[in-house]
Amino acid sequence: MKFAVALAAVTLLSSGALFAADSPPPATTATPSGASATPVKSLKACNKQADAKNLTGQQRSTFVKNCRGGKPPHS
Numbered sequence: 001m002k003f004a005v006a007l008a009a010v011t012l013l014s015s016g017a018l019f020a021a022d023s024p025p026p027a028t029t030a031t032p033s034g035a036s037a038t039p040v041k042s043l044k045a046c047n048k049q050a051d052a053k054n055l056t057g058q059q060r061s062t063f064v065k066n067c068r069g070g071k072p073p074h075s
Helices: 002-021 043-052 057-069
Strands: none
Touching: 043 057
16 A cells, blocks of 8 residues: 555656656747838937938938838838
8 A cells, every 4th residue: 555655646746747847938029911020120220320311300200210110111
């Protein structure tokens, strides 16, 4: 009887270690079709570029939006 209890305890403890050893699945970087895989630039960096180009109003808003989205600037 003591052997059965000890065996059950060892089985439970070892199965817990097996579950803890499982690694989580790798994070996927799925992007919607047509989306850019480049990281989004920071708002601060895009605003700094807009300042350098002396952009204001709607032009500035559009530039910052495109900059953050990784789109190339319009000429």
